[in-house]
Amino acid sequence: MRRLVTKLVWAAFVIWAVVSLTFLIDNVLPSDPARMVAGPQARPADVARIREQLGLGRPLLVQYGAFVTRLVHVGPWHSPSGDAAHATCAALGPIHIDLGKSYQQRRAVIDILAERLPRTAMLAIAAVIVQSLLGISTGVLSAWAHRRALDRVIVGLSLIGISTPTFILGLGLQYVLARQLRILPVDGFGHTPVEHVLGVLLPALTLGIYGAASYTRIVRDDMIGLLRLDYVRTARAKGATEPAVVLRHALRNALLPIVTMLGLDLGSLVGGAVVTETLFRWPGIGAASVAALLDRDGPLIVGTVLVTSTAIVLTNVVVDLLYGVLDPEARG
């Protein structure tokens, strides 16, 4: 329990540090968010008025102070509708989280994130399922067929998979599966559950194939070593079938590093698969963060970074704890 509390305190510190750093970097960059709101051809007087309205004329420390005090604060249990002071807050009882309002969309950042996070989570989970199923199965096959033709083909393909950028892979899959074969949608999220599922397949395949390539290599290398160990030989000597030896005895131990990677990958993907979401018009956190960066939309940039860092830090904590459960040596 104490270990868990320590980890959570560290996690909170890391998240605060990352968010503060983001706030600082965003504000010292040579760009003017007011100009981005007003447009490239707005007259100076209009840009100046918008800068004032956005509160960008205040000293940086004052802006940071206002941001931090609003980020987590105590507020009413139930804010009445139209309560301007808490209009951009997410309330967890009396604890309010306030990331402000997007400069460009003029909506609460919390609302934008709440709308997009489930979509990104859906894509992340689908991608992790694809990459773990594909990566583990090809890794096992490759180890089982060690130094045979199948092994060489799988190793070659995984090398190509690791080396191919997701946007090339995505465009290729889009062209073949959606454009030529027409068995999947080109892009988009859709409006019904069936459409969401159809829509997630191509981006999940893109991310999954890319991620699976490294899983294949790890599982293969681990399995090759494990299949030579004494306990595996003993299992064979006792008459266990080859599938039982490979899957029940060797694979179980080879999965430990994969659990770690899976957790970290899930955290990164929940933070947003920036390129893939943009390519497939998937309206998640990744696409929002790209738009926010291009627009210098400070509150939204900070919001997406908060989600990303929280997802990565928390999955790290979970993986650490899970590792202790799965591996008795780590527990000790």
Place this chain on the structure above:
Amino acid sequence: MRALGLFCPVVLMIAACSTPFPPPIGSSHPDETAPRRGGTLHLASFADVRTLDPAVASDDLASAMFEEIFAGLVDYDAQARIVPDLARRFEVSPDGLTYRFFMREGVRFHDGSELTAADVKRSIERALHPTTPNPAASLYDTIAGFDAYTSGKAEHLDGVVVEGQYVVAIRLKETDSRFLSVLALHPLRPVCPSAGDRYKDTWEPCGAGPYKLVPGSWDRGRSLVLTRHTGYFVPGLPYIDSIEWTLSMNRAGELYAFEDGNIDLTHDLGDAELEALRADPRWARFVSAEPDRTVDGEVMNTEIPPFDNIEVRRAVASAIDRGQYHSYKPESLSPSGQALPPAVVGYDPHFVGQTYDYDAALAHMAKAGFPYDPATGKGGYPRAIPYLLVRQGATEYTAQILQQDLAKIGLRLELHLVNWPTFLSLAYTRGAVAMAAPGWAMDYPDPSDFFESLFSSKAIQGEQSSNTAFYRSARVDDLVERARHELDPVARLALFTEANHIVCDDAPWAFTDTRRFEDVAQPYVRGFKPHPVWTFYTATTWLDRPGSARRDALGFLWSHPAQSLHTAARARLSGRSW
């Protein structure tokens, strides 16, 4: 061998670039058929819409939608002339200080309420209120009482007077010959009573234009749907029942959807596709150029050496081979050596302005005190000149052409690639950048938009200076100021013509080209013609699509996925070629 399989997608993708367009889906009726009502027009864009409130929008795509949703007192016709719209007629007082609008009676907003003069005043005050983040408010700074109202010192805008239920007058504090031009833009257009008299983030767009936003249909970053306003004040219009926009599309997706007939009209195709379409006799007549609205040029900061020397600037203007810029993007760029693009009223196609003349460029360099010998490569300006460019659009490539052209006269450019926000920040800041190419897109089709913003010393600021060359000319200032108050259109254009000549000679910009979009419409999109000012003006467009001609593409027909699946499967089984 199997590894080759993974390359196939890439190979196919490359092959797709050279795949000819499928035959167009024809129209149902002969050309002379009278317009018919009905159907849904499908439009798409790579961009997104940030807001649909005309008082605060700054993006181009929103402007295309505003023309459908909001009607104004005046508007631009197909020749870019100002014509009455919500107003039946208008009159200008002899001193040019009062504009009186006599409004149509019985005009209905989308919510059914009647639009009166009081709504006009309320909408103008809402758009110009100090709490409204209006990026175009200062365009209207000649309205009497503007300063007091926008600074919060006055409760109402004195210059807008309701003189009757259907009569509204706008008084100016000084003559402003471009006033009607800016009034025809979207920011001050009347909005429904639901908008109230102060800007609110949560307001659902509602106006008196030919189409209304379907409540709840705007899915940010993804799509929105407009439907015909049955109470639109122009009898019989619009013809189309609804317009469905798909937003944030990537180029490939938009191209596929257009080829499949799931997008009916686009202007996002690249030069390669446009060349292919123009070369295809089946498609060529369905590609039409919008007027060139943007002027591009290499901007030289007249306060930073060596461009504080007029001869160096003239040398640059003479050294640029504009034909090479054009050859890079032949479908969307036209070589040009003057300050105005063709879409602007008063553009003179016979005025040559700056031209490529290598010998003259060398002579200007010698006059500037930096003689350069091309044979030995000796001489020229001794230091490298930083050139700021953004990593998007054509400038990444044209900058290299410029670099080579200027090297031939002894000017060495050092290219500095930055992102768009950084570019905007630095290019508009005094003393920050020696040379850059920001370009200028027409806000309204009047020369004042270009000369007041780009070449008047009033537009020079420490930060956010729209005069990015920091160019000062007493004569140009005088001409621009007189043009603002000159009410005789002929005399006014003469003033701008003189200003254009001076600017070309002083060369704060080396003008290079003008830019345009190319619209490609499916043959069944009838009555569509590029508008000189507005993008996708569709009030008079109608659809004549054969009922069974839709080529289903599963990825796009989100509204009827089951039907799409069924049709796709049936087509595949029957071996039909798409």
